[in-house]
Amino acid sequence: MIKTEVTIAGVTFKNPVMEGSGTFGSGMEYSEFVDLNRLGAVVTKGVANVPWPGNPTPRVCEVYGGMLNAIGLQNPGIEVFCERDLPFLSNYDTKVIVNVCGRSVEDYIEVVERLSDEPRADMLEINVSCPNVKEGAIAFGTDPSALSNITKEIKAHTKKPVIMKLTPNVTNIAEMAKVAEDAGADAISLINTITGMKIDIERRKFALANKTGGMSGPAIKPIAVRMVYQASHAVKIPVIGMGGIATAEDAIEFMMAGATAVSVGMMNFVNPYATVECVEGIEDYLERHGITNINEIIGCVE
Amino acid sequence: MKKKTEGRVLSRKCLAPGIFDLEIETCLAADAKAGQFVGVYTKDASALLPRPISICGVSDDKKSIRLVYRVAGKGTEEFSHLKEGDDVTLLGVLGNGYDTEKIKTLGNSDTPVRALLLGGGIGVPPMLELSKELSAAGVKVISVMGYRNSDTFLLDEFKKYSDTYVASEDGSVGTKGNVLDAVRENGIDFDCICACGPMPMLRAIKEFAGEKTAFISLEERMACGVGACLGCVVKTAHEDPHSHVKNARICTDGPVFEASEVEI
Ligand SMILES: Cc1cc2nc3c(=O)[nH]c(=O)nc-3n(C[C@H](O)[C@H](O)[C@H](O)COP(=O)(O)OP(=O)(O)OC[C@H]3O[C@@H](n4cnc5c(N)ncnc54)[C@H](O)[C@@H]3O)c2cc1C
Ligand SMILES: Cc1cc2nc3c(=O)[nH]c(=O)nc-3n(C[C@H](O)[C@H](O)[C@H](O)COP(=O)(O)O)c2cc1C
Ligand code: FES
Numbered sequence: 054m055i056k057t058e059v060t061i062a063g064v065t066f067k068n069p070v071m072e073g074s075g076t077f078g079s080g081m082e083y084s085e086f087v088d089l090n091r092l093g094a095v096v097t098k099g100v101a102n103v104p105w106p107g108n109p110t111p112r113v114c115e116v117y118g119g120m121l122n123a124i125g126l127q128n129p130g131i132e133v134f135c136e137r138d139l140p141f142l143s144n145y146d147t148k149v150i151v152n153v154c155g156r157s158v159e160d161y162i163e164v165v166e167r168l169s170d171e172p173r174a175d176m177l178e179i180n181v182s183c184p185n186v187k188e189g190a191i192a193f194g195t196d197p198s199a200l201s202n203i204t205k206e207i208k209a210h211t212k213k214p215v216i217m218k219l220t221p222n223v224t225n226i227a228e229m230a231k232v233a234e235d236a237g238a239d240a241i242s243l244i245n246t247i248t249g250m251k252i253d254i255e256r257r258k259f260a261l262a263n264k265t266g267g268m269s270g271p272a273i274k275p276i277a278v279r280m281v282y283q284a285s286h287a288v289k290i291p292v293i294g295m296g297g298i299a300t301a302e303d304a305i306e307f308m309m310a311g312a313t314a315v316s317v318g319m320m321n322f323v324n325p326y327a328t329v330e331c332v333e334g335i336e337d338y339l340e341r342h343g344i345t346n347i348n349e350i351i352g353c354v355e
Numbered sequence: 356m357k358k359k360t361e362g363r364v365l366s367r368k369c370l371a372p373g374i375f376d377l378e379i380e381t382c383l384a385a386d387a388k389a390g391q392f393v394g395v396y397t398k399d400a401s402a403l404l405p406r407p408i409s410i411c412g413v414s415d416d417k418k419s420i421r422l423v424y425r426v427a428g429k430g431t432e433e434f435s436h437l438k439e440g441d442d443v444t445l446l447g448v449l450g451n452g453y454d455t456e457k458i459k460t461l462g463n464s465d466t467p468v469r470a471l472l473l474g475g476g477i478g479v480p481p482m483l484e485l486s487k488e489l490s491a492a493g494v495k496v497i498s499v500m501g502y503r504n505s506d507t508f509l510l511d512e513f514k515k516y517s518d519t520y521v522a523s524e525d526g527s528v529g530t531k532g533n534v535l536d537a538v539r540e541n542g543i544d545f546d547c548i549c550a551c552g553p554m555p556m557l558r559a560i561k562e563f564a565g566e567k568t569a570f571i572s573l574e575e576r577m578a579c580g581v582g583a584c585l586g587c588v589v590k591t592a593h594e595d596p597h598s599h600v601k602n603a604r605i606c607t608d609g610p611v612f613e614a615s616e617v618e619i
Contacts, residue, residue, distance in 0.1 A: 076579075078584075082581045082582045082607075098585075107588070110576065110587070110588060112586045112588070113576050113578040113587075115404045117401045118400070120403070124584065124586060127585045127588070270403060322584065323396075
């Protein structure tokens with residue numbers, strides 16, 4: 054019997070495969086393609102205290118080996134989320150990680166407190182790539198003291214385990230990981246998208262209305278593997294790795310770099326069955342290599 | 356049920372310069388209807404996202420679909436080289452499609468409903484399947500198709516299902532001007548409009564329709580095609596029941612919308 058369970062901050066996942074926030078809605082859309090019961094967890098789209106309309110279009114464009122997005126965190130607000138999306142997920146035997154966004158520390162706290170009495174929210178993932186409107190629109194996640202502060206504030210307002218989702222748009226990812234750990238984070242996840250830009254040379258226009266967008270997809274994978282490796286070696290708390298994962302081989306690479314769990318992001322758009330194929334492929338790999346416990350491969354690369 | 360599935364090319368034709376016609380055998384045909392679309396995948400691993408292409412036809416035995424598309428870039432260029440027997444990977448069937456039942460209720464009960472179908476440029480192909488479905492449902496169909504010049508396509512087929520008029524920008528065929536110029540020139544009367552084409556045309560149609568119902572098919576850059584990424588939204592007149600903001604997803608809540616419901 055091969056053991057595929059992994060545990061993060063006291064929460065046990067039946068396998069390490071999740072999907073990246075924002076690439077899977079609240080699970081409903083992809084439940085037509087995959088059995089959500091097969092996933093380690095469903096990570097929901099970023100949700101704020103009130104509905105956010107998001108950015109103007111075009112919001113997405115294709116780039117070589119990936120895509121850019123500037124959705125602008127459109128979301129229906131925490132009330133609708135708790136009344137519609139969480140009950141939908143209650144029908145499935147999988148863990149639920151709720152991704153949270155906000156424009157001020159108070160926004161985040163409001164969402165986190167609202168989720169405190171929701172038994173269906175197993176963990177919270179805090180997206181610190183949102184612009185901090187109060188502090189001059191720099192992302193919470195790019196400034197160590199802002200990251201430390203928001204982590205502490207959130208930890209003080211919830212009993213649920215907290216994952217801080219780190220942005221790769223920093224000089225020293227190991228330092229940011231350490232800051233999150235020292236401030237009390239139960240786990241970290243990375244990477245969020247890498248800021249990019251595309252210009253339509255025929256029309257002399259930016260491809261995205263927002264001019265810049267976050268890059269994701271297979272083209273960013275080597276950067277993500279490197280950052281997961283550096284971050285996981287800087288901290289003791291578990292790391293959830295993502296960035297361009299398409300196959301079980303990619304997922305295993307992240308785990309060997311140090312990730313306890315992994316997320317499939319934009320590759321869901323390319324292959325809606327990617328998550329379950331990763332679950333199955335990991336099982337095959339473990340069997341082929343005579344590994345009885347998946348935890349043996351976490352951070353195993355010398 | 357939506358699926359990602361392999362289809363097989365039954366035939367490929369060139370209809371006009373840069374306009375290609377593919378007949379693809381696929382299980383998606385069983386549920387496909389006018390106004391819906393499929394995502395077509397390239398074989399180029401650097402161009403990952405599915406290309407949205409509208410259903411131009413569904414075979415009578417519901418075993419194949421027809422896609423008519425214009426070469427616009429990397430993906431459609433690749434598709435233009437597909438040949439009979441080639442595999443092609445599809446995601447579908449996507450989108451809501453036209454509501455034939457609703458269209459049937461839009462006239463006065465004595466005479467058949469008169470639906471005016473307006474297609475501009477690469478908005479022409481989806482109108483063909485709609486003209487077929489509506490005429491089969493007892494709706495009187497009037498088609499007005501607009502082209503850039505005399506390189507027209509699919510016109511003979513529209514004539515099977517509808518009274519057919521043409522407009523061309525350079526005046527080389529039919530009315531010189533756009534589809535609305537042709538509607539006015541020919542004094543066409545109608546109960547409702549169904550339209551697909553470039554945004555300026557759709558804006559003009561929304562205005563022209565006035566009190567009458569107009570269904571318009573919208574385009575936007577897409578990533579997932581299934582309603583998950585929120586990439587493809589259009590501003591709506593009222594709060595959308597899914598998003599709870601004034602934004603609807605073109606790939607799932609559309610691509611067909613009542614013109615009065617969207618801010619374009
Ligand atoms: C609902 C819908 C139905 C459509 N139906 C048809 C049809 O029946 N026939 C037809 O010829 N075209 C149709 N289009 C437009 C078609 O999707 C684009 O021409 C096509 O995606 C271009 O891909 P490419 O790789 O050749 O171009 P590239 O420019 O290389 O594409 C790069 C990226 O941009 C996207 N893209 C480029 N142009 C468009 C566009 N106009 N709309 C949306 N995405 C775009 C591509 O999908 C791809 O992700 C439709 C679009 C939508 C949204
Ligand atoms: C369309 C889209 C929307 C996203 N929305 C969110 C979000 O709401 N919150 C968040 O923390 N990350 C969001 N992300 C980032 C992904 O969860 C993931 O971190 C990133 O895309 C890298 O993984 P990938 O290359 O596998 O996509 C989004 C990514 C995409 C492509
Ligand atoms: S393309 Fe993703 S929501 Fe429409």
